């Protein structure tokens with residue numbers, strides 16, 4: 183195991199939802215598994231007037247997100263963890279002098295013998311990031327003279343290419359790029375990292391991973407939930423900014439990248455950014471019209487329950503034109519992918535929650551089994567990101583009997599079969615990586631900017647372009663009626679079920 187330096191974690195926005203929902207549970211698990219350093223503490227910082235004990239109550243003892251965990255955990259371990267939690271009230275605003283915070287932080291560093299090493303975590307609205315970085319600088323809290331300083335920032339990293347560049351420049355004024363860790367929780371998912379392993383630790387896939395053998399690539403990210411309590415935020419964001427620009431383009435970069443020369447963070451990140459820069463930017467209205475679909479969920483009744491439409495959700499403008507469904511077709515302009523279409527969609531209020539990558543292979547170059555009835559049922563490699571995490575290969579087998587009738591068979595692998603390994607939650611994995619100084623699974627400034635350069639013209643077109651449409655889809659169905667129009671020929675989206683092998687007409691070979 184890589185050693186973790188003694189250190190402090192300072193969370194800005196500590197009384198917010200993310201801290202209680204994701205960060206504290208992840209840290210509690212890391213503590214219980216013995217991954218935290220011997221000398222460590224967490225200092226929550228925020229505008230709410232809390233003291234240490236209120237904070238412990240809020241994010242640990244009385245946290246709705248930890249109820250079942252606390253019941254099952256060793257009480258002594260939880261009590262030890264509680265003793266690591268502290269809170270500093272900034273007094274109603276973030277744009278204030280951090281000298282008091284500095285005093286508290288250094289007192290704790292002294293007591294806890296944490297050598298001045300400090301990880302800052304910005305979990306506030308992004309409009310405050312630059313202000314906080316500036317105030318940290320004014321109090322010399324970014325100085326690495328006594329102990330390293332690192333900064334984790336939560337998405338969104340900007341709202342457009344221009345604002346992303348401004349944000350990067352704003353943070354880089356006070357922290358160097360090596361100190362900045364932009365968190366994208368999809369990169370913390372085991373199954374997303376496994377795209378790299380599938381491709382580069384096997385000799386059976388990579389030779390086929392190109393335009394000669396791959397017909398097209400399909401990526402689906404579907405959520406069953408609507409916008410929940412985040413209508414206000416979501417209405418200013420939409421599916422393209424909320425999911426596609428970050429999580430889905432990160433997955434695209436792992437699928438499309440060239441083999442890195444090693445697993446060193448910069449080697450991997452250099453290849454990812456090259457892949458993102460190869461995305462063909464769509465600039466003309468005609469292509470944007472043909473290659474993008476946006477839609478919004480409208481009210482429906484499912485299993486006797488009324489489901490609200492997007493425009494009726496709390497915090498959403500009743501005339502909103504924000505998309506809750508986005509499907510994009512695009513090409514990657516490089517030697518490997520010339521002519522191979524990528525189809526990527528993301529949406530809320532779909533029939534099920536599922537994220538998967540499907541590699542559709544070309545049909546055999548010369549078909550000798552003409553009456554197979556296979557039609558366009560191609561070989562597929564399905565990489566299931568969530569749920570029922572695993573990998574599925576679809577291939578043809580002979581149906582017993584005379585002649586050569588071919589049927590589609592499944593070869594499947596499930597992560598749950600590796601039950602002896604504890605699978606870390608994305609935030610556990612990513613926090614631990616940053617604490618160890620490993621930025622492999624964090625987004626670099628140039629990656630974020632390359633992703634925005636691709637997304638910006640789509641957003642502009644949707645805002646002001648010619649013939650732009652906003653389609654409706656009943657909450658609980660697979661998107662608008664014309665969703666398949668993006669896919670050439672007789673192609674359709676593979677609308678997957680909750681289980682990896684859900685699909686009519688298959689047999690399972692175990």
Ligand code: BG6
Pocket residue numbers: 367405424425
């Ligand atoms: C977040 C988005 O980044 O990812 C949410 O802001 C979305 O809108 C969430 O629900 C999905 O994450 P996961 O891990 O549940 O697929």
